[in-house]
Amino acid sequence: MLKAVLFDVDGTLVDSNESHVASWVEVFREFGIEVTADDIRGQIGKGGDQLKPVFMSDDDIERRGEAIDAARSKLFSERYQPRITPFRSVRALFERIRRDGRQIVLASSSKPEELEHSLGLIGARDLVDATTSSGDVERTKPHGDIFRAALDKLPGIGPDEAIVVGDTPYDAIAARRAGLRAVGLLCGGFPRAALEEAGCVAIFDDPEDLLRRYEASPLA
Numbered sequence: 001m002l003k004a005v006l007f008d009v010d011g012t013l014v015d016s017n018e019s020h021v022a023s024w025v026e027v028f029r030e031f032g033i034e035v036t037a038d039d040i041r042g043q044i045g046k047g048g049d050q051l052k053p054v055f056m057s058d059d060d061i062e063r064r065g066e067a068i069d070a071a072r073s074k075l076f077s078e079r080y081q082p083r084i085t086p087f088r089s090v091r092a093l094f095e096r097i098r099r100d101g102r103q104i105v106l107a108s109s110s111k112p113e114e115l116e117h118s119l120g121l122i123g124a125r126d127l128v129d130a131t132t133s134s135g136d137v138e139r140t141k142p143h144g145d146i147f148r149a150a151l152d153k154l155p156g157i158g159p160d161e162a163i164v165v166g167d168t169p170y171d172a173i174a175a176r177r178a179g180l181r182a183v184g185l186l187c188g189g190f191p192r193a194a195l196e197e198a199g200c201v202a203i204f205d206d207p208e209d210l211l212r213r214y215e216a217s218p219l220a
Contacts, residue, residue: 001155002100002102002163002219003101003103003123003154003161003164004103004104004151004154004157004161004162005102005103005105005162005163005164005165005219006052006106006107006147006150006180007105007107007164007166008045008106008107008108008164008165008167008168009106009107009108009115009118010044010045010109010114010118010165010167011044011167011168011185011188012165012167012187012188013086013087013106013118013122014086014118014121014122015085015086015087015169015187016118016190017041017044017188017189019084020040020044020076020080021037021040021041021044022037023072023075023076023079023080024040024051025037025040026075027071027072027075028040028055028068030071031064031067031068033055033056035055041053041133043188044168044188045141045167045170045171045188045190046109046140046141047109047110047134047140047167048069048134048140049134049138049139049140049143050109050141052065052068052141056150067141073111073113076114077114077117081114081117084118084121084122086118086121087206087207087208088165088166088206088207089207089211090122090123090124090207091123091124091127092143092211093207093210093211093214094124094127096129096211096214097109099134100195100205100219100220102219103129103130103157104127104129105128105130105150105153105154106118106119106131107132107146108131108132108146108169109133109134110143111133111134112133112134112135115131115133119131129153129154130150130154132146132147132150132153133146134146136200137149140218141170141171141173142169142173142174143174143177143194144151144175144176145172146174147164147174147175147177148178151178151190153217159178160179163180163181163182163183163218163219164183164217165167165182165183165185165188165210166182166183166184166185166188167184167187167188167189167190167197168188168190169194169197169198171184172198172199172200173199175199176199181201182198182199182201183200183201183202183204183207183210183218183219184196184198184200184202184203184204185203185204185207185209185210186203186204186205186206187205187206187207201218204217
């Protein structure tokens with residue numbers, strides 16, 4: 001029996017993926033690392049700890065990784081975060097889930113302060129039972145640590161009693177590694193084939209579509 005739904009946040013509940021892409025491209029270039037938006041776009045869904053090694057050597061991360069993280073966080077909060085908007089029907093979807101007696105956890109690879117901002121945007125703080133972010137784990141997605149940490153905040157609920165909703169292949173891979181099923185949303189920009197290949201058991205356009213077809217979804 002399903003007892004909890006674990007939601008990714010960026011690209012799933014709020015329209016933020018392109019803002020993250022732009023901030024990474026800009027910061028990398030400030031530090032002399034040439035990347036394109038498409039390069040970054042394919043890595044969105046990972047936390048910075050998993051994204052940086054795609055474009056930087058271990059030695060370079062050791063020397064400049066913390067400075068890059070600090071610069072990106074500052075740039076993102078000042079320039080890009082104000083542009084982010086929530087997807088439609090998130091609160092209504094959460095209300096539907098809660099009517100079924102299920103708990104809701106937000107489980108994001110983003111930094112704690114970024115997650116807190118997104119939680120404010122969706123206007124459903126009163127419906128969320130717990131949150132987990134990069135600040136709670138050593139490794140972000142596609143490792144399963146964030147979803148395991150989310151389950152740890154739900155005493156008595158096992159992986160077979162919860163399901164993940166996310167927008168990237170890394171959500172689905174992380175879910176599988178934590179023993180969870182995953183539902184995919186297309187609103188983050190990844191193609192359907194990529195979500196299917198990563199193991200999503202069902203795919204919807206966005207939160208509004210998931211709500212509209214709720215009774216036919218794995219959440220029901």
